[in-house]
Amino acid sequence: MLIQRDTAARILDARASTPSAAPAPRRLRRGALLHLPERCDHLALRVAEGCLRVCHPLLDGRRQITDFLFAGDRIGLMEVRSHNGSIEAVTPATMVAFAAEGHDPEEWPADDLYRMRLGALQSRLFMLGHKNAREKLAAFLLEMSERLAQGEDGFRLPMSRYDIADYLCVSPETVCRNFTQMVADGLLMLPDSQTVRILHRASLEFIGR
Amino acid sequence: MLIQRDTAARILDARASTPSAAPAPRRLRRGALLHLPERCDHLALRVAEGCLRVCHPLLDGRRQITDFLFAGDRIGLMEVRSHNGSIEAVTPATMVAFAAEGHDPEEWPADDLYRMRLGALQSRLFMLGHKNAREKLAAFLLEMSERLAQGEDGFRLPMSRYDIADYLCVSPETVCRNFTQMVADGLLMLPDSQTVRILHRASLEFIGR
DNA sequence: CGTTATCTTGATAAGTCTCAATGCAAGTGG
């Protein structure tokens, strides 16, 4: 059940006329694509539940994942659209479209949206530029452990090894090998391939920072 | 001759009181560092002449160059500052500080500043993630040939091989080797190490895109 | 229960980094 064309725009209109009416949440099935309306300069998305990925197709057929989105995360739709991006559900996801860029400054000042995104991109620049696969994976796991924040007994990665690979810009095999290596080194436990329990956070931080 | 502390802020104040008064241009010697005031949330920089680099020190002692700035380019100071960045003159440079983020919307809407920067960072993400050294260099040369735009008889790179290396996130030796290779392949001429004449732009584009 | 997708591991090849040496050009001080 995709968000239909211009649904977000209608949500925006509804909010403009009756500011107190909360926009209806939308659901995406696993693997489904979020439709980005043609005119979405002032629209943003807030994830209520689930996990999404921001994908960009590359000329050679591969894809790059520029971000994962979890509950509470927000992103400007125009920014994704203007770089040939798409937003896909990694797990069943619920989200809300809302107005940004001054149309709804109380809820989300446009500056903040830009600033946060710039910060995230900068971090990824440093990561992709100068970290090797092991360091990338360590940084990724630390980032996920913070953003997922599911308590001390480990966390579940909702995305596949392929997704992780496209996020870190390495091959899926390399992701696997480094998972295995980290387990062998006693940094992690992997009760199953999705569940991660960090055993030596300090070491991971030493590697990943 | 660095821009003194809070000079930019004073320029801002001057503009606010007398909008028609143009702020005084500032000059940097080759290699000099532009001072970034502590409070620069609403300040931006426009390059009048010369070339600057936006540098970020990394934990392992290396540096990353996130952008080169040429005449006409603008950049928000706070964005650089918030990522431990510095702005250094590659060549003697003249620049003007001005207000952004709504304080001076006519001159430069803050949104545009953010959007352009986001776009530039996205492009660099794609480059760093999935291009090899040869492709990076091809893309770099095409970018420089557009931004420098000095006519058909080639252009002069104002920055060193080390700067290029830190921009592309490869070693300076690799930059050299790929220059040499491109010359051997007949894609380029290098009358001297700074001057580039592109012989087969279509081939470069095929490699770099 | 078979089919498919995902995950993992191995072997090999390719690309890049590091270390080292040399060349070159500009600037400096005697």
Added chain:
DNA sequence: CCACTTGCATTGAGACTTATCAAGATAACG
């Protein structure tokens, strides 16, 4: 003016990392 220094550019040799190709193991699913 000339030796000298210094920084940048280039090239080579070797080590290391990662991608690619291939195959098997595991789990999800109709």
